[in-house]
Amino acid sequence: MGRSRLPLELIPKEKSRKITFQKRTMGLKKKTYEISTLCGVDACVIIYNWTSDDRPMEPIFWPSNPEEVKSIINRYKEHSKEERGLKTLDLSSFFEERTKKIQKEISKLGHQGTDQTKYPTWDDRLNDLSTDQLRELVNALGNKLEVIKSRVELLKMSQALLEGPASVNPSYPNNAMPSTQSLHVPYMGAIDSMSLVPTL
Amino acid sequence: MGRSRLPLELIPKEKSRKITFQKRTMGLKKKTYEISTLCGVDACVIIYNWTSDDRPMEPIFWPSNPEEVKSIINRYKEHSKEERGLKTLDLSSFFEERTKKIQKEISKLGHQGTDQTKYPTWDDRLNDLSTDQLRELVNALGNKLEVIKSRVELLKMSQALLEGPASVNPSYPNNAMPSTQSLHVPYMGAIDSMSLVPTL
DNA sequence: AGTCGCCATATTTGGTCTGA
DNA sequence: TCAGACCAAATATGGCGACT
Numbered sequence: 036m037g038r039s040r041l042p043l044e045l046i047p048k049e050k051s052r053k054i055t056f057q058k059r060t061m062g063l064k065k066k067t068y069e070i071s072t073l074c075g076v077d078a079c080v081i082i083y084n085w086t087s088d089d090r091p092m093e094p095i096f097w098p099s100n101p102e103e104v105k106s107i108i109n110r111y112k113e114h115s116k117e118e119r120g121l122k123t124l125d126l127s128s129f130f131e132e133r134t135k136k137i138q139k140e141i142s143k144l145g146h147q148g149t150d151q152t153k154y155p156t157w158d159d160r161l162n163d164l165s166t167d168q169l170r171e172l173v174n175a176l177g178n179k180l181e182v183i184k185s186r187v188e189l190l191k192m193s194q195a196l197l198e199g200p201a202s203v204n205p206s207y208p209n210n211a212m213p214s215t216q217s218l219h220v221p222y223m224g225a226i227d228s229m230s231l232v233p234t235l
Numbered sequence: 236m237g238r239s240r241l242p243l244e245l246i247p248k249e250k251s252r253k254i255t256f257q258k259r260t261m262g263l264k265k266k267t268y269e270i271s272t273l274c275g276v277d278a279c280v281i282i283y284n285w286t287s288d289d290r291p292m293e294p295i296f297w298p299s300n301p302e303e304v305k306s307i308i309n310r311y312k313e314h315s316k317e318e319r320g321l322k323t324l325d326l327s328s329f330f331e332e333r334t335k336k337i338q339k340e341i342s343k344l345g346h347q348g349t350d351q352t353k354y355p356t357w358d359d360r361l362n363d364l365s366t367d368q369l370r371e372l373v374n375a376l377g378n379k380l381e382v383i384k385s386r387v388e389l390l391k392m393s394q395a396l397l398e399g400p401a402s403v404n405p406s407y408p409n410n411a412m413p414s415t416q417s418l419h420v421p422y423m424g425a426i427d428s429m430s431l432v433p434t435l
Numbered sequence: 436a437g438t439c440g441c442c443a444t445a446t447t448t449g450g451t452c453t454g455a
Numbered sequence: 456t457c458a459g460a461c462c463a464a465a466t467a468t469g470g471c472g473a474c475t
Contacts, residue, residue, distance in 0.1 A: 038442095040444095045272065052275070055274060059269070061467095062467060063263075063267065066263050066266060072245065073259070074246065074256040076282055077282070078282040094310070112305070112308070114294055238449050238462090262448075
């Protein structure tokens with residue numbers, strides 16, 4: 036009885052784990068409250084639990100006012116942003132480099148697509164879209180890619196029909212368009228593999 | 236001696252406060268670590284201290300990896316955002332309706348793109364991407380669209396060259412591909428107007 | 436299943452002491 | 456002064472049982 040020594044690993048029994056979670060959640064919130072009042076500092080905790088069927092749940096947090104939490108995490112983000120800028124490579128420059136590479140790929144096609152001003156590599160408006168809007172947009176873009184792909188297929192077919200069995204695109208003799216992989220787009224692999232954007 | 240009862244208010248003595256802060260910060264981090272491992276949940280703490288001269292200091296946080304912290308606070312933000320949007324229209328049903336519409340549009344093309352199983356309209360993995368990852372992905376998709384567009388241009392040109400001045404695509408006599416607009420993709424207008432995805 | 440209390444013990448931590 | 460180490464009171468919290 037009393038209390039056995041706790042091994043620091045996932046509590047196996049679902050039930051005990053749940054109870055422990057509740058108790059410790061309370062404790063954690065209390066501690067956070069205490070340090071913030073005793074020491075006059077800003078602090079917050081965020082805890083994510085999972086329902087039994089493994090789907091995400093509402094976050095639990097302190098302070099109870101979401102606005103306060105947001106203000107603190109915003110400060111955190113700002114800070115980490117500054118940090119990163121000092122370090123080696125921040126996101127924007129990462130993008131710049133990546134898109135430069137892409138632009139190069141495009142210019143290899145030898146077309147008008149190389150006009151930098153006409154096709155900006157990044158639009159700040161993207162920063163203002165909500166996460167949901169972004170998801171939606173990704174999905175939409177994926178769908179649009181499908182449509183375009185259909186059209187390319189059509190064109191290839193009719194062209195092949197006219198040209199005979201020769202390769203369709205002189206710029207890409209083996210019919211190997213610059214693939215997603217060659218563009219080095221992070222996370223793109225996942226998207227490709229789920230055939231949202233089937234390879235051309 | 237021993238320990239006097241602690242009044243839950245700002246500790247007046249600078250020195251004691253500092254000591255207490257250090258001790259309790261350690262405790263808080265430890266507790267956070269414990270709840271996350273014992274219960275298998277994601278959790279983070281962020282604490283902001285102030286230097287003696289009232290200027291902000293580096294945040295103290297757990298997990299020690301800033302990326303993990305970011306991922307958790309991103310999820311937090313997403314959630315609070317969803318909350319707000321939940322009011323009138325359920326998101327998923329909204330998506331369903333939209334993608335259904337798109338599928339209809341695609342099927343109008345009368346091509347192989349209508350294979351539902353081959354081209355899923357929504358992949359749940361999108362739900363797990365952070366906001367930054369989503370932005371990146373949108374940008375990447377936009378760029379990929381450009382590349383593809385270039386290729387379409389190329390094909391159109393070569394085809395037109397072979398066929399003469401006649402319309403390029405028999406399916407679309409006036410050379411009017413289904414535009415973004417006709418797909419009724421929300422926010423797509425903004426993207427188009429910023430010529431990230433110039434009209435075909 | 437979920438919640439509450441209880442209680443024995445584990446842990447935390449304010450204050451103090453000690454040694455550079 | 457500035458860390459640590461130490462100590463004992465104060466807390467936190469596993470496990471259990473009763474109740475719902």
